[in-house]
Amino acid sequence: MGLPERVKVAVIGAGSYVFSIGLLHDLIFDSGLPLDLGLVDPNTEVAEHMAGVARRMAESAGADVRVDAAADRVSALKGAHFVTNSAAVQLQSRYAQDRAVIARHGLREIASECGGVGGLAYALRTVPLALGIARDMETHCPDAWLLNVSNPLPRVITALSRHSTIRNLGFCNVAHGGEDGYGNVAALLNRPASELDVVSAGLNHFAWLLAMRDRQTGEDLLPDVNEALKAGAWSNQPLSVFLWQKYGVLPLSGDSHIGEYLPFDPALMHEHTAYHGNAPGGSMPCGRSRRAASPGRR
Numbered sequence: 001m002g003l004p005e006r007v008k009v010a011v012i013g014a015g016s017y018v019f020s021i022g023l024l025h026d027l028i029f030d031s032g033l034p035l036d037l038g039l040v041d042p043n044t045e046v047a048e049h050m051a052g053v054a055r056r057m058a059e060s061a062g063a064d065v066r067v068d069a070a071a072d073r074v075s076a077l078k079g080a081h082f083v084t085n086s087a088a089v090q091l092q093s094r095y096a097q098d099r100a101v102i103a104r105h106g107l108r109e110i111a112s113e114c115g116g117v118g119g120l121a122y123a124l125r126t127v128p129l130a131l132g133i134a135r136d137m138e139t140h141c142p143d144a145w146l147l148n149v150s151n152p153l154p155r156v157i158t159a160l161s162r163h164s165t166i167r168n169l170g171f172c173n174v175a176h177g178g179e180d181g182y183g184n185v186a187a188l189l190n191r192p193a194s195e196l197d198v199v200s201a202g203l204n205h206f207a208w209l210l211a212m213r214d215r216q217t218g219e220d221l222l223p224d225v226n227e228a229l230k231a232g233a234w235s236n237q238p239l240s241v242f243l244w245q246k247y248g249v250l251p252l253s254g255d256s257h258i259g260e261y262l263p264f265d266p267a268l269m270h271e272h273t274a275y276h277g278n279a280p281g282g283s284m285p286c287g288r289s290r291r292a293a294s295p296g297r298r
Contacts, residue, residue: 003081008036010076010141012133013087014050014069015041019149021053023084027065028057034064038076041087047071073136080141085133085148089125098122099271108264111272114152114205115260123155130156134164147171153204172204174253185209185252188228189221196221205257209250225250239268 009027014020020039027035037054041047051069058065070076077083098118102109112118130150137144146168148156157170176182176198186193197218199211212221229250234241239255239262251258256272 003033006034006036007031007082008038008080010038010040010073010080010083010144012040012073012076012083012085013150014039015043015046016086019086020050023086024050024054024057028054028063029061032063035066037065037067038080039067039069040071040073040076041069042071044069044071073133074140077133077136077140077144080137080144083133083137083141083144083146085130085146085150087129088122088150089129094125095122108266108269108271110259110262110264110269111205111256113260114154114203114257115262119152119155119260123152126150126152126156127159130160131163134160134166134168137166138164142166145169151204170204174205174257175202175207176200176252185212185225185250188225188233200252202253203261205253206261207252209252239265242268 011020011023024037027033027037037051039047039051039054041050047069051067054065054067057063058067068076095112095118098112098121099109102112102117107117109116109118113122130146130148134146137146142165144166146160146166148160148168149171150156153170153172157168160166160168173181182193182196182198182200185198186196189196195215197211197213197215198209200207200209202208209222209225212225213219214221229241229244237255239259240251240253243258244250255269259269
C-alpha cells in the first residue's frame with residue numbers, strides 16, 4: 001500500500017531542542033512529502049515555538065507542510081500515519097535522583113540510561129508512557145507506525161512489541177557511532193564516510209563494527225582500522241580500545257554507552273552525565289534524528 005496524498009505525523013515530545021530540530025529538518029527538507037505535522041508537548045509555549053520553527057523551515061524549503069501545536073496528543077494522533085516519540089518523564093530531575101540513590105548505596109554506573117540499576121528505573125518511567133501512547137494509537141490510528149527514540153530503547157521496544165498491537169521501530173544513531181553517520185570510524189582513516197560501506201550491529205548503546213569496505217573498490221578496510229588503533233587512535237576511549245584488544249571487534253557506541261552493559265571498572269571507566277533535556281521537568285528528548293532503526297515485532 002502506498003502513502004496517502006498527505007502524510008500526517010504526530011510528534012510526541014516536540015518541545016525538545018535535542019531531537020525535534022533534526023527531525024523537523026528531515027521531515028520538511030528531505031522527505032519531499034506533503035505533510036500535516038502535529039507537534040505535542042505539555043509545555044504549550046514551547047510547542048508553539050517549535051511549530052513556528054517548522055513553519056519557517058517549510059517556507060525556506062518551499063514544502064507543502066501544515067503545522068499544528070497541542071498539549072493534548074489525542075488530536076494529533078487522530079488519523080496519523082506515523083507517530084514519533086522522543087518524550088521522557090521529567091528526564092533530568094529524575095535522572096539526577098537515580099544517580100544520587102545509586103551513589104548513596106555505593107554503586108557506580110557509567111551512564112545509567114539503558115543498563116544497570118539506573119536503566120531499570122528509567123524503564124519503569126518510560127515504558128508506561130510509551131504504552132500509553134500505543135493505547136491511544138490503538139484507538140485513534142491503529143495502522144500507524146510508532147517510531148520511538150526514547151530510552152532505554154531496547155526495553156521500550158520490547159514492551160511495545162509484547163504488550164501492544166502497534167507496529168513499532170526503535171531508532172538510535174549510536175548504532176553507527178553518532179549523528180554524523182560513521183564519521184567516527186571514517187576519521188580513523190582520514191576519509192569521508194561517503195566513500196565507505198560500513199556494517200554495524202548490536203543493541204542500542206551497544207553497537208559493534210562488523211565490516212568496512214571501500215564503496216568503489218570493495219577493498220576490506222578493517223586492517224587499516226586496526227592499524228590506526230594500534231598506532232594510538234581513540235586514546236580518549238580506553239574502554240572501547242580495551243574491548244577491541246580483547247575481542248578483536250571495535251565497539252562504536254563510545255565508552256559512556258558501551259559501558260552501560262558492563263560491570264564498572266574504575267581503571268577504564270568514570271561516571272558520565274546524560275546531556276539530554278532542556279528543562280528540569282516535562283517532556284524530554286532522548287536523542288537526535290538520522291538514526292539507525294531497530295525493528296519491534298507487531
